[in-house]
Amino acid sequence: MKILILGAGQVGSTVAESLVGEANDITVVDTDGEKLRELQDRLDLRTLKGNAAHPSILEQAGIADTDILLAVTQSDEVNMVACKLAASLYNTPTRIARIRATDYLERRELFNSDNFCVDFSICPEQILTEYIVKLIEFPEALQVLKFAAGRVSLVAVRAVEGGPLVGRPLRYLRTDMPQIDTRVAAIFRKDRSTDMNGDTVVEAGDEVFFIAATEHIRTVMKELRRMDKPSRRVMIVGGGNIGRRLAKTLERSYQVKLIEHNKKACASLAAELTNTLVLNGDGTDEKLMLQENVGEVDVFCALTNDDENNIMSALLAKQGGARKVIALINRSAYVGLVQGGKIDIAISPAQVTIGSLLAYVRQGDVAAVHSLRRGAAEALELVAHGDRQSSKVVGRRIDEIESPKGATIGAIVRGEQVIIAHHDTLIEAEDHIIVFVNDKRKVREVEKLFQVSLGFF
Amino acid sequence: MRRALTVIHALGLMLVMFSITYLLPVVASLVYDDGTLIDFLLAMVWTAGIGLLLWLLTRRYKGELSIRHGYLLVVAMWTAMPAVATLPLLLMLPGLSFTDAYFETMSGITTTGATVLTGLDSLQPAINVWRHELQWLGGMGIIVLAVAVLPLLGIGGRQLFKAETPGPMKDAALTPRIADTARNLWAVYLSVTLACIGVLKWAGMNWLDAICHAFAALSLGGFSTHDSSVGYFNSPLIEVVLIVFMLIAAINFASHFLAWRGKSLRVYLHDAEAIATLILILGSCIGIGVFLWWQGVYPVFWTALRHASFNLVSMATDCGFASVDFNQWPMFAPMWMLFLSCIAVSSGSTGGGIKMIRTLVLVKQAGREFVKLLHPAAVNPMKIGGHVIANNIVFAVLGFIFLYFMSVAILTFVLLITGLDFISAFSAIIACINNAGPGLGVVGPAGNYAGLTGFQTWVCTFAMLIGRLEIFTVLILFTPHFWRR
Numbered sequence: 020m021k022i023l024i025l026g027a028g029q030v031g032s033t034v035a036e037s038l039v040g041e042a043n044d045i046t047v048v049d050t051d052g053e054k055l056r057e058l059q060d061r062l063d064l065r066t067l068k069g070n071a072a073h074p075s076i077l078e079q080a081g082i083a084d085t086d087i088l089l090a091v092t093q094s095d096e097v098n099m100v101a102c103k104l105a106a107s108l109y110n111t112p113t114r115i116a117r118i119r120a121t122d123y124l125e126r127r128e129l130f131n132s133d134n135f136c137v138d139f140s141i142c143p144e145q146i147l148t149e150y151i152v153k154l155i156e157f158p159e160a161l162q163v164l165k166f167a168a169g170r171v172s173l174v175a176v177r178a179v180e181g182g183p184l185v186g187r188p189l190r191y192l193r194t195d196m197p198q199i200d201t202r203v204a205a206i207f208r209k210d211r212s213t214d215m216n217g218d219t220v221v222e223a224g225d226e227v228f229f230i231a232a233t234e235h236i237r238t239v240m241k242e243l244r245r246m247d248k249p250s251r252r253v254m255i256v257g258g259g260n261i262g263r264r265l266a267k268t269l270e271r272s273y274q275v276k277l278i279e280h281n282k283k284a285c286a287s288l289a290a291e292l293t294n295t296l297v298l299n300g301d302g303t304d305e306k307l308m309l310q311e312n313v314g315e316v317d318v319f320c321a322l323t324n325d326d327e328n329n330i331m332s333a334l335l336a337k338q339g340g341a342r343k344v345i346a347l348i349n350r351s352a353y354v355g356l357v358q359g360g361k362i363d364i365a366i367s368p369a370q371v372t373i374g375s376l377l378a379y380v381r382q383g384d385v386a387a388v389h390s391l392r393r394g395a396a397e398a399l400e401l402v403a404h405g406d407r408q409s410s411k412v413v414g415r416r417i418d419e420i421e422s423p424k425g426a427t428i429g430a431i432v433r434g435e436q437v438i439i440a441h442h443d444t445l446i447e448a449e450d451h452i453i454v455f456v457n458d459k460r461k462v463r464e465v466e467k468l469f470q471v472s473l474g475f476f
Numbered sequence: 477m478r479r480a481l482t483v484i485h486a487l488g489l490m491l492v493m494f495s496i497t498y499l500l501p502v503v504a505s506l507v508y509d510d511g512t513l514i515d516f517l518l519a520m521v522w523t524a525g526i527g528l529l530l531w532l533l534t535r536r537y538k539g540e541l542s543i544r545h546g547y548l549l550v551v552a553m554w555t556a557m558p559a560v561a562t563l564p565l566l567l568m569l570p571g572l573s574f575t576d577a578y579f580e581t582m583s584g585i586t587t588t589g590a591t592v593l594t595g596l597d598s599l600q601p602a603i604n605v606w607r608h609e610l611q612w613l614g615g616m617g618i619i620v621l622a623v624a625v626l627p628l629l630g631i632g633g634r635q636l637f638k639a640e641t642p643g644p645m646k647d648a649a650l651t652p653r654i655a656d657t658a659r660n661l662w663a664v665y666l667s668v669t670l671a672c673i674g675v676l677k678w679a680g681m682n683w684l685d686a687i688c689h690a691f692a693a694l695s696l697g698g699f700s701t702h703d704s705s706v707g708y709f710n711s712p713l714i715e716v717v718l719i720v721f722m723l724i725a726a727i728n729f730a731s732h733f734l735a736w737r738g739k740s741l742r743v744y745l746h747d748a749e750a751i752a753t754l755i756l757i758l759g760s761c762i763g764i765g766v767f768l769w770w771q772g773v774y775p776v777f778w779t780a781l782r783h784a785s786f787n788l789v790s791m792a793t794d795c796g797f798a799s800v801d802f803n804q805w806p807m808f809a810p811m812w813m814l815f816l817s818c819i820a821v822s823s824g825s826t827g828g829g830i831k832m833i834r835t836l837v838l839v840k841q842a843g844r845e846f847v848k849l850l851h852p853a854a855v856n857p858m859k860i861g862g863h864v865i866a867n868n869i870v871f872a873v874l875g876f877i878f879l880y881f882m883s884v885a886i887l888t889f890v891l892l893i894t895g896l897d898f899i900s901a902f903s904a905i906i907a908c909i910n911n912a913g914p915g916l917g918v919v920g921p922a923g924n925y926a927g928l929t930g931f932q933t934w935v936c937t938f939a940m941l942i943g944r945l946e947i948f949t950v951l952i953l954f955t956p957h958f959w960r961r
Contacts, residue, residue, distance in 0.1 A: 278853075285855035290864040298853040307853055 020044070022380065023085040023111075025071035025101050026092030027054040029349060030117060030143055033369035034089060034376050037390075039064055041463065043380075046080045049092070072100040074108060082109045087380060090116040095123060099135045106136030115139045115379055119260070139379055143372035148264040150371050151345065154364060155269065155318045158250050158343050159240050161226065161364055164389040165233070166400045166453050167432040172233045173204065173389070173398050173453065178225040179244035190217035192242060200439035201231040201239045204429045204455035207392070212425065212457040228391070230429035230453060232437045247342065250317035254278070254341070256302030256332050257323030258288045261347070261368075265320065270294035276311055278302050302332035305339065314340030321346045326353055333362045381466060386451055396457045398429075403450045405471040412452070412469060418442040423464040425457040481537035483548045484530050487556055491527025494557055495520050500609050501564070505602035508684075512568055512602040519563035526560060547952050550621065554945055558582040561610055568603060569593075575930045582937045584610030586944035587618065587826055589698025589796035589913030590936065592926040596703050601684050604701045608691040615695025615826035616665055618944065619729045620658045664732050669694045672721045679713045689797075693721045696826040698796025698913040705921065706786070707799040715786040715799060726753055726793040728824035748861030749822045753832045756820055757792045761785040764809050771806050784809070787921075792816035794827040796913020803920035810916055814903060817912040828911030828943050830880060836860050837873045879947045884909060887939050894932050904928075908936045909943035 020043045024031050027049035035045055035058065045064040048071045049055050055066035069076035071092055082088070088105045090098035098116035105111035118124055118140040130137040153163035162175040178185050183195055189203055206213050207226040213219065221227065221243070231239050240246065253269055255262050258279035266277045266288070275295040279285050282299055289297040300307040302321060313319065319341040321329035326348050333346035338361075345364045348354050358365040370390045374397075377388040384402035391398055407414030411421070417428055417440055431438040432451040438444060446452065452469075456462050498520035505512040541549065558581035565577045576592040583590045584607050596604070672690035677683060685701055692699045702708035706718065724732070727750045735743040744750050765781035774780035783800050790797040791813035802810050819835040821827030840858050847856050858865040884905055891901035896918075903915030904925070914921040919928070925936060942950045952958050 282855075286857060289855045289857045290859070293859070293862070296847075296851060297855040298851060299855045300853045310853070311851065 020086045020380070021081070021084055022046070022087045022089065023048070023077075023080055023082055025049075025088070025090045025098070026117075027051065027058055027066070028091065028093060029369055030091045030372060030376075031089070032058055033373055034091070035064055036062060037373055037377065038380060046085075048076060048080050070097075072097045072104070074104055077101070077104060077109070082111060085109075085111050087111075087113045088115065089376065090114070092117075095120050099123070099129075099137060102137045103135050106132070113138055113379060115141065115376065117141055117143065119144060141372070141375050143368065144260040144264055146372045146375055147261050147347075147366070147368050148268060151261075151265055151320060151322075151366070152268055154345060155250050155253060155273070155320075157236060157240070158247055158318060159244055160236075162391065163236070164391075164398060166387055166398075166430075167437070167451050169233055170435075170437050171230060171430050171432060171453060172236055173228060173230050173429065173455070174236055174240065175226055175228050175391070176240050176243050178221050178223055178227055180223045181245040182221075182241070182243040184221050184242040185223050185244070186220065188218045188220050189215065195242060196238065199231070199235050199238055201229050201235060202427075202429050202439050202441075204228040204230050204398075204427045205396070205457050212396075228455060230439065230455070232439075250343075252276075252315055252317050254311070254313060254316045254319045254336070256319075256321045256329070257347075258284050258297070259322065259324060262320075262322045263288060263291070265322065266292050266295045276316075278307065278311075303328060303335060305335050308332075308335060308339050316341040317343065319344045323347070324349075326350050330357055330362065333357075337361045337363075381462075384469070385466070395459060396455070397459055397462050399454050399456065399462070399465065400432075401452050401454060401465070401469045403446055403448060403452055403469060406448060409471045410448075410469075412446050413448045413450075415446060416442070417444050417446070420446075420468070422454075422468060423456075423461045425461050426465050427455045427457075429453045429455050478537060479545060480548065481534045482539045482541070483545050483552055485534040485538050486541060486545075486549055487552050488527045488529070488531030488534065490553055491556065491560060492524050492531065493527075494560065495524035495527065497609060497613060498523070498564075498606075501602040501606040504605040504684075505600070508601040510600040510602055512564070512600050515567040516564055516602060516606075519560075519567060522563055523560045544958065547949055547958070550945060551941075551950055551953055553617075554585065554941060558585050558610075561585065561606075564603065564606055568600065573930070575933050576926070579925065579933045579937050580607070581610060582940050583913075584608075584697065584699065585614035585617070586911050586940040587611050587614045587695045587697040587794075587828070588908060588911040588940045588944075589692065590908060590915075590919070590925050590940070591699065592924060592928075592933070594703060594924065594926060596701055597708075599701075604684070604688055607699050608688040608697070608701075611695040611697030611699055612669065612691035614944075615697065615725070616662060618826055619661050619665060619824065621945075660733050660737075661729050664729055664736055665694065667736075668721070668724060668732070672717075675717050675721075676714065679717050680711055681709070681714065685709075689718065690721070692797070693718050693795065694725050694826065696722065696725050696793050696795040696821070696828075696911070698790065698794075700797060705798045706790075710799075712782055715782065718797065719786060719789045722789050722793045722795050722797075723754065723757065725795075726757070726821040726825050726827050728822045729826075730824050731822075746861060747822075749832045749836065752836055753820055753822050756832075757789060757816065760792065760812065760816060761788050764788050764812065767809060768805060773805055788813050788816070791912055791914075792820040793825075794821055794829060794910050794912040796907075798914055798921035801920065801922040803916050803922060814906050814912075814916070817910045818906065828909070830877065833860070834873045834876060837865060837870060838877065841870055841874075876947065879951065880909070883939070883942060883947060887935055890935050891932055894929065894935075896928075896932060904936055905939050908939035911940060911943050 022043050022045050024035055024047045027047050035047055039045055039062045047058060047064060048067045052068045055068055059066045067080045082105055088111045090101040092098055095118050102114040102116050105114050114137055116137045119142055123129055129135055130140055157163055160174050160176050164173040205228045206215055227243055229239055252274045255266055255277045258277055266275050269275050270292055277295050278298045278300055280301050285297050285299045313336050319336040321333045323329055329346040333344040337344045343363045346362050348365045348367055351367055354365045354367045374388040374390050378385045385399055386402055387400040389398045403413050405413050428440045430440055430453045454465055456465055498516055502516050505516055558578055561581040562577035565572060579592055669690050672694055673686050676686035676690055688701050731743050731747045731750055735741060761784055765784040768774055768784050769777045769780035786799045787802045794817050818829045823831040823833045844856050847854055858870055887905045888902050900917030900919055904919045907913055907915035919925055
């Protein structure tokens with residue numbers, strides 16, 4: 020597939036990196052030559068320096084035969100204009116734009132084919148904010164991912180001594196909670212996926228991925244660990260786009276403190292937020308943290324755009340007694356380094372947000388993609404089409420499907436109904452199927468499985 | 477000096493226009509045939525003549541009015557107009573001194589409602605119309621002054637909402653030009669007044685009483701055509717009608733205008749000041765009602781509530797009607813009413829005193845100090861109704877409050893020196909500086925200001941003036957900086 024990416028910022032380069040491995044032709048346009056050179060040195064793609072909203076630049080970048088346009092520059096306006104140009108001048112089939120300003124997002128009609136022709140708009144900050152909100156809502160979870168408009172969730176949780184299931188085989192999940200249906204999609208032990216069946220014993224320290232209807236998450240987690248009391252006090256360091264949105268979302272139901280070092284930013288944050296205590300200071304200032312009672316904090320989020328600062332302030336907070344600390348870390352090398360150590364959760368913004376982009380780029384009908392375990396694994400929501408003849412999945416029981424090793428069908432959403440997959444569940448056309456793939460290289464095979472073949476006559 | 481002459485030139489023109497307002501009492505004297513026609517026509521001609529003379533004499537000094545002229549002109553208007561307005565009173569009420577006549581007209585134009593006249597019931601109808609029209613004009617003047625003019629001079633609660641406020645509640649959302657804003661505000665004021673006249677007539681007043689009381693209610697003036705004020709009618713219905721219109725007048729007219737233009741009541745939900753005003757006043761009504769009932773002043777709870785509500789709303793909104801002699805109530809109730817008269821009304825209304833917006837600023841400032849002690853690093857801007865109030869405005873408000881209390885203290889001391897008792901002196905100054913009207917003691921609802929000596933009357937007149945013009949506007953003329961070129 021030919022993909023044109025406008026903007027070589029964090030989102031642009033992560034998407035490029037992720038797609039380049041999947042045999043796509045990728046061109047990246049940016050005004051910053053330095054960034055482009057760095058990208059070209061690392062990846063097998065074409066780059067072009069110039070203004071992404073100029074037709075001449077788009078033409079040079081080969082927009083005429085591009086399949087997908089990804090406009091992810093810093094500026095909403097450039098992204099919107101680029102989509103408009105692509106639609107009116109070059110008939111580009113799929114146009115995706117990053118739009119941040121809620122002013123635009125609130126007027127959806129701006130994006131239709133009469134106006135800016137944006138097929139899909141994504142807002143990484145919003146996705147990231149929702150992701151963190153889930154982690155605060157379920158402080159025991161490492162990751163909470165939504166599928167099928169939030170009806171089904173995939174949850175990663177670390178098994179801890181004290182959970183009823185820890186030290187016992189998986190099949191007891193059924194007998195412990197006969198009224199609740201759930202499916203364990205994968206268990207990672209010492210960072211490696213383990214083969215599992217009903218007899219697999221859950222050990223303390225395992226990272227367990229399970230799929231369940233969203234309202235059952237809490238009950239299932241109880242099986243795997245002792246539950247903490249719900250979070251009430253949240254401290255956020257960094258009042259950038261994410262910190263601001265997070266505070267705004269949380270301030271009604273939680274007691275939020277927000278630390279920001281820039282005085283002017285503080286003033287504008289304090290003006291916008293009604294229930295948040297805005298503090299001017301450094302996120303790595305242990306005196307400030309003690310003064311603001313970091314020891315009583317339930318969730319501490321370090322969300323500045325500086326990785327080292329985030330790590331340091333998260334470590335300080337943990338040492339100061341914060342119950343759970345979350346750090347935003349852009350460099351993927353650092354993410355692996357710190358997660359699971361003193362820092363409870365390291366979030367890589369690119370990994371969190373890339374899924375929403377990948378869903379549009381993937382072949383077959385993919386409704387959602389979530390990147391897991393720092394991009395090594397993936398969870399997909401695929402839509403099954405066709406019939407028993409044309410499709411390899413429709414009309415078959417789950418144990419009849421020849422799914423690649425490491426891919427687990429976790430749940431099926433049929434209309435409003437959530438069905439947790441068992442070996443004898445029958446798949447129907449138009450079902451949304453949630454598949455957990457523990458190795459990203461197998462994703463292509465899974466997609467193939469769901470494609471409707473033409474050779475049925 | 478040149479500056480003063482430019483202002484006098486403008487003032488002359490104002491007086492000529494002011495003479496037109498004599499038409500209403502002229503009509504009244506024709507209708508009621510009370511023999512005052514000649515005197516009013518005479519006063520009208522005199523006023524126009526004085527104005528024309530000033531205008532012609534100073535026409536060489538015609539010039540653009542700057543902000544400094546603004547202070548001077550506003551004060552000149554509020555002192556000269558009551559002066560010429562005394563003409564009909566002096567002509568028709570022999571034996572009335574200029575001091576008392578000036579007090580009466582100043583009380584009218586500043587919408588105070590304190591009176592030195594007795595035997596109001598037997599006064600010629602045209603004179604009563606004239607007194608009430610003065611209040612109504614004073615209310616009209618103060619609305620425009622407070623909403624459109626004073627903010628330009630940097631005074632008055634409303635400048636709080638000037639620069640920093642994006643959102644539905646700001647002055648800029650009215651209209652871009654002062655003249656347009658003024659016209660629109662007057663249209664609202666006039667329509668509400670007409671509605672009030674209609675409803676009062678329906679509630680049982682005759683036309684004269686309905687017109688006069690509507691004028692006094694909407695301007696929160698509080699003059700009445702009867703010595704026993706609204707108590708004369710002894711009608712719960714009339715009291716309820718007046719309560720509603722007094723509360724309307726106690727809310728910022730800019731909000732009324734926005735609500736009227738947008739045909740939506742949601743505007744009031746965004747007006748934090750209006751909400752605070754209403755909650756405070758209505759809550760106090762119930763509280764005082766229960767208090768009076770519990771104290772046994774009125775054995776029936778509903779009677780207690782009725783009298784508490786009417787008199788409390790009247791005092792808290794700085795109107796000054798009375799239906800009973802609340803001076804006789806246990807001390808807590810009238811003191812609380814005086815206290816509310818200092819703080820309760822919204823800015824941009826026709827009421828006086830500190831205004832609710834400044835009260836809110838002070839309350840929030842106190843809260844900020846607590847937060848600052850607990851969280852030294854906190855960035856905690858002052859917000860009212862979701863809008864940030866800049867620190868320099870907080871200082872301006874603190875400065876105002878200081879001047880306000882100093883004025884109250886000093887003027888009270890002056891009255892004490894002259895030998896007045898403390899309750900009367902203190903309540904008279906509070907009632908005058910807030911433009912409320914009746915105080916306690918000898919100036920209470922059962923008595924009036926006629927018992928004061930000439931000097932005491934002038935002190936109260938001055939209190940009314942500075943209270944009406946938000947203190948700064950008047951006192952700035954006494955600073956040497958103002959007169960420096």
